[in-house]
Amino acid sequence: MPSHIALEFLLKILKYPSSLFTLLAARGILFKKCDERHDDGAFPDHDKIVTALFLVKNFNTMGGNLSMNRYREDHTFIDLLKRSLDERFFEWADKELAHFAERTIIYDERARHTDREGQPRLIKYDRYGEDISEIWVNEGYRQTADEVYRTGIAAYPHKPIPQLEEKGNYIYAFAQGYLLSQVEPGLYCPVTLTMAVAYLLDHFADDSLKKKYLPHVISTGEVPLYEGATFLTERQGGSDVGANETKAVTRGDHYLLYGEKYFASNAGRAGVAAVLARIEGAGSGTKGLSLFLVPWRREDGSLNGITIRRL
Numbered sequence: 591m592p593s594h595i596a597l598e599f600l601l602k603i604l605k606y607p608s609s610l611f612t613l614l615a616a617r618g619i620l621f622k623k624c625d626e627r628h629d630d631g632a633f634p635d636h637d638k639i640v641t642a643l644f645l646v647k648n649f650n651t652m653g654g655n656l657s658m659n660r661y662r663e664d665h666t667f668i669d670l671l672k673r674s675l676d677e678r679f680f681e682w683a684d685k686e687l688a689h690f691a692e693r694t695i696i697y698d699e700r701a702r703h704t705d706r707e708g709q710p711r712l713i714k715y716d717r718y719g720e721d722i723s724e725i726w727v728n729e730g731y732r733q734t735a736d737e738v739y740r741t742g743i744a745a746y747p748h749k750p751i752p753q754l755e756e757k758g759n760y761i762y763a764f765a766q767g768y769l770l771s772q773v774e775p776g777l778y779c780p781v782t783l784t785m786a787v788a789y790l791l792d793h794f795a796d797d798s799l800k801k802k803y804l805p806h807v808i809s810t811g812e813v814p815l816y817e818g819a820t821f822l823t824e825r826q827g828g829s830d831v832g833a834n835e836t837k838a839v840t841r842g843d844h845y846l847l848y849g850e851k852y853f854a855s856n857a858g859r860a861g862v863a864a865v866l867a868r869i870e871g872a873g874s875g876t877k878g879l880s881l882f883l884v885p886w887r888r889e890d891g892s893l894n895g896i897t898i899r900r901l
């Protein structure tokens with residue numbers, strides 16, 4: 591039996607510290623070695639396998655090792671950013687991303703809790719039997735989400751960064767996303783939906799909608815945050831949005847939407863959703879579809895006629 595299992599294992603981790611695949615690759619090595627048994631069926635060099643397992647456990651617990659910074663260690667990534675951002679912006683982004691990467695260690699811890707014992711839950715009814723369709727998330731997830739949105743991940747492509755007095759950009763936003771998605775893809779999904787709704791509002795909404803909702807969607811703490819959602823898919827088939835059946839009926843200065851959306855990410859957490867529907871009388875297929883901004887709650891705080899069914 592080769593005596594270098596633990597060493598080989600460590601080298602793999604040290605060589606590609608920022609990659610989740612490293613861990614999987616390292617585990618692959620371990621399992622491969624475990625298969626190589628002596629003739630009597632005993633595992634070879636059992637102590638070293640245990641050592642390696644212990645290292646896996648620590649690697650998992652610490653989100654890498656404590657001195658590791660997912661950003662600082664990723665030289666190719668830094669090089670790419672240096673080439674893509676102007677010097678002043680890069681100087682600022684470099685410090686911010688290093689700090690963000692440090693925070694991902696704690697986000698990673700909380701994400702594991704969210705994945706296992708702290709999973710989100712649908713609270714369908716209140717104690718009086720009223721449909722409240724609320725999504726409960728654990729406190730750690732809440733804190734991570736709050737902190738991440740405050741970094742401007744969905745906001746700075748649309749408003750100035752205070753320290754720079756200039757707008758951010760998608761290169762920086764996606765650089766943050768690259769770091770976040772390595773530890774908390776469950777949150778990065780809603781973040782991208784919020785980014786999408788911010789983009790739609792900023793580029794296509796009329797002035798009154800933009801004024802009312804955009805500051806909330808791109809909030810970094812100054813006003814309550816409205817996370818975004820994009821409800822397009824229906825049961826008839828997500829690939830074929832032209833088959834959508836949700837209809838929109840004119841009611842004065844707004845529309846009422848009737849229908850059911852499917853695979854609705856961030857339902858119950860979103861403050862506003864971009865929803866595809868067909869205005870009564872519009873043609874068939876994708877050409878007959880329109881996109882609506884739907885607030886999750888009415889101004890008095892009650893649900894805006896929305897109910898959630900768990901998939």
Ligand SMILES: Cc1cc2nc3c(=O)[nH]c(=O)nc-3n(C[C@H](O)[C@H](O)[C@H](O)COP(=O)(O)OP(=O)(O)OC[C@H]3O[C@@H](n4cnc5c(N)ncnc54)[C@H](O)[C@@H]3O)c2cc1C
Pocket residue numbers: 820821822823824825826827828829830852853854855856
């Ligand atoms: C985790 C998750 C989150 C999601 N979040 C959202 C969300 O927030 N908002 C939202 O609107 N949607 C969301 N979706 C839905 C997603 O957009 C759809 O799953 C996707 O569009 C595919 O649609 P479908 O699942 O109905 O599969 P279908 O469209 O029914 O497709 C089933 C299969 O048929 C194949 N197929 C379809 N059409 C053709 C064709 N013409 N030729 C050959 N093969 C074809 C597909 O490749 C696929 O293998 C989410 C899905 C997932 C899994």
